[in-house]
Amino acid sequence: MLTKDSVIKTISKFPDSFTLDELVDKLIFMDKVERGLDQSMNNKVYTHDEAKKRLEKWLK
Secondary structure, eight states, X not given: OOOHHHHHHHHHHSOSSOXXXXXXXXXXXXXXXXXXXXXXXXXOOOOHHXXXXXXXXXXX
């Protein structure tokens, strides 16, 4: 989950002018990274072989 502080820090690094799309893209990216790190820390990840097996039906 994003925190207000992390969002404020991110916005403060943006140039004086930016589009809403740029901001939203950055926030989505930050959220996905946070969720991925959380999943990794809680061992909610798949090995390469497990992922291949789960995706097998779509990769044919």
